[in-house]
Amino acid sequence: MGIWENVVLAFAGIRSNKMRAILTMLGIIIGISSVIAISTLGDIMQANVMDIFNSQGGSNLTVFQVSRKDKPARDYSSDEDLITMDMIADVKKKYSKYLEAVSFMSGNYEASTRHHRKDYDLVVYGVNPGYIKQSMTKMMMGRYISESDCENIKNVCVISDRQAEKLFGSQRAAIGKVLPVTYNFQVTRTEKMAVYADYTIVGVYKYQLSSLMSSMMNAVGEDAESWNNEVYIPYSTLNRLVGDDKDTQYYFYGNMMNGIDIDKACEEIQDYMNQSYYRDNDSYEIHYQTMESQMEMIGQILGIVQLVISIIAAISLLVGGIGVMNIMLVSVTERTREIGVRKALGAPNSAIRIQFIVESIIICLVGGVIGIILGLLMGVAAGSIVGTAVPPSIRSIVIAVGFSMAIGIFFGYYPANKAAKLDPIEALRYE
Numbered sequence: 001m002g003i004w005e006n007v008v009l010a011f012a013g014i015r016s017n018k019m020r021a022i023l024t025m026l027g028i029i030i031g032i033s034s035v036i037a038i039s040t041l042g043d044i045m046q047a048n049v050m051d052i053f054n055s056q057g058g059s060n061l062t063v064f065q066v067s068r069k070d071k072p073a074r075d076y077s078s079d080e081d082l083i084t085m086d087m088i089a090d091v092k093k094k095y096s097k098y099l100e101a102v103s104f105m106s107g108n109y110e111a112s113t114r115h116h117r118k119d120y121d122l123v124v125y126g127v128n129p130g131y132i133k134q135s136m137t138k139m140m141m142g143r144y145i146s147e148s149d150c151e152n153i154k155n156v157c158v159i160s161d162r163q164a165e166k167l168f169g170s171q172r173a174a175i176g177k178v179l180p181v182t183y184n185f186q187v188t189r190t191e192k193m194a195v196y197a198d199y200t201i202v203g204v205y206k207y208q209l210s211s212l213m214s215s216m217m218n219a220v221g222e223d224a225e226s227w228n229n230e231v232y233i234p235y236s237t238l239n240r241l242v243g244d245d246k247d248t249q250y251y252f253y254g255n256m257m258n259g260i261d262i263d264k265a266c267e268e269i270q271d272y273m274n275q276s277y278y279r280d281n282d283s284y285e286i287h288y289q290t291m292e293s294q295m296e297m298i299g300q301i302l303g304i305v306q307l308v309i310s311i312i313a314a315i316s317l318l319v320g321g322i323g324v325m326n327i328m329l330v331s332v333t334e335r336t337r338e339i340g341v342r343k344a345l346g347a348p349n350s351a352i353r354i355q356f357i358v359e360s361i362i363i364c365l366v367g368g369v370i371g372i373i374l375g376l377l378m379g380v381a382a383g384s385i386v387g388t389a390v391p392p393s394i395r396s397i398v399i400a401v402g403f404s405m406a407i408g409i410f411f412g413y414y415p416a417n418k419a420a421k422l423d424p425i426e427a428l429r430y431e
Contacts, residue, residue: 007358014363024327025367027320028407032368032400035310035317036375039396041382042306046299060100060258061134061291062266064091064273065251066284081284082248087277091269097257098265103130104252106235107242111183115167122181122229124157126238133255141171142203149202150234157199158232160207171204179231183241197241199233262290317403320367321411328360328415339422349420356419360412361405368404372397 014021066082092102106126112119131137132144140161149156157179159167164174183195207230239247254269256262266288273286332339339352376392 007362009355009359011362014366020327021363021366024323024363025320025370027316027323028364028367028404029320029371029374031315031317031320032371032404033375033378036372036393036396036400037378037382038306038310039393040375040379042302043393044379044383045302060256060262062254062256062262062288063251063291064254064266064269064286064288067287069283069285081281082246082250083252083286084249085247087273088249088252090276091273094272095265095269098260098269099254100257101130101133101255102128102252103132103134103255104128104235104249105131106238106244106249109183109185109238109242111181111231113167113179113181120163120167120229122231124181124183124231124233124238126235127232128235130253130255131232134253138206138208140204140206142175142201144203144205145232145234150236153236153240154234155197155199155237156202156233158203158205159201160230161204162207163229163231164201164204174201174204177201181231185242195241199231205232262292266290317407321364321407324360324363324407325411325415327363328356328412329418331359332356332415332419335419336422339419343422352422353413353416353420356416357409357412360416361408364404364408364412365401368401371404372400375400 064083088102088104092099104127108123108125111122111124113122114120125131127145128150129145129147132139137144139158141164142158144158145156148154159174159179161171164171167179168174168177177200179199179201181197181199183197184192185195187193236247239245254266256265270286270288278285342352375396379392
């Protein structure tokens with residue numbers, strides 16, 4: 001009997017015992033669909049992380065931060081420990097051949113504004129002019145925060161296009177208008193202090209959310225399109241408001257030029273700052289970390305999580321394989337007389353063995369195909385919910401098909417071998 005005849009017999013056996021076959025395949029279906037869905041979800045997460053990564057300046061963004069040395073540490077206590085504005089200006093001027101922009105944020109505070117007797121929540125950020133490069137902000141009208149605004153501690157602000165349209169009717173109408181802002185600073189654990197400030201709107205930016213953030217907002221019932229409450233003001237203005245006159249930072253970002261060796265350039269800047277400003281500091285120094293290295297680390301963590309979950313899902317494949325072995329043993333018992341007749345007519349042991357192995361493989365392959373389809377549908381559904389479409393992982397599909405065949409052979413061999421070794425005389429006498 002050829003392979004094709006064995007395949008036909010296998011499908012005939014599945015049709016004659018549909019419910020038993022479906023229950024046998026269930027473990028395979030669940031396992032393979034879970035593995036493919038998890039693989040697709042992992043690819044979606046990677047795509048969204050890259051989306052966030054690119055929205056924050058991409059691979060050219062590097063953070064320079066104050067870090068503790070290996071010696072006994074102390075708290076930040078003076079400008080000798082922190083990065084001053086003079087240091088940042090010096091680095092920006094000296095390494096202009098490497099740095100496209102230097103950016104930092106002095107802090108952010110929750111606030112609100114009132115318009116037409118209705119309150120709107122805000123988050124106010126204190127930034128420098130270079131922050132527009134790091135945040136990949138696109139200006140729609142007017143201008144961004146300038147050096148003059150920061151030096152002269154001006155009460156100016158930049159709001160989003162959605163805020164402008166909601167509060168003032170249009171983006172153009174918002175320019176030059178005053179935005180009254182109320183801060184609620186936490187004074188004690190139970191007491192808050194309201195602080196009021198008025199800011200002249202000098203610019204309107206295009207608000208954009210990453211697809212992951214947008215889907216998260218929608219998932220919790222927030223309108224992602226209206227979630228644009230970020231307001232930017234000069235960092236010096238925010239520092240004065242909160243009573244911080246030191247103008248020091250724990251870190252700053254550098255947007256590196258294209259076409260340079262970023263690690264080499266960053267090491268040069270790091271060494272210069274440590275030699276010039278931290279030579280005599282026994283507890284702190286400057287370290288740099290590229291966004292690319294951070295993303296690689298995040299990618300590795302996501303990969304490990306994805307692998308662990310996939311392994312857990314694959315346990316159901318093992319359970320499904322045991323189910324296949326069990327049903328094939330039952331099938332051998334039910335077809336003992338058939339096996340005896342075939343052997344009496346001269347069928348060799350190898351033909352009997354191949355017949356049952358093929359049947360086992362067919363059961364696993366059918367379950368595998370159903371699992372692949374279900375897994376792809378689950379992946380498409382997850383992509384639709386998150387708002388990111390990724391192509392199905394060919395690798396995971398190939399692995400799933402290969403795994404199905406391997407399970408069919410591995411768990412089908414013992415029942416097939418048992419059938420092949422049956423004594424034809426005993427098999428013919430079996431009732």
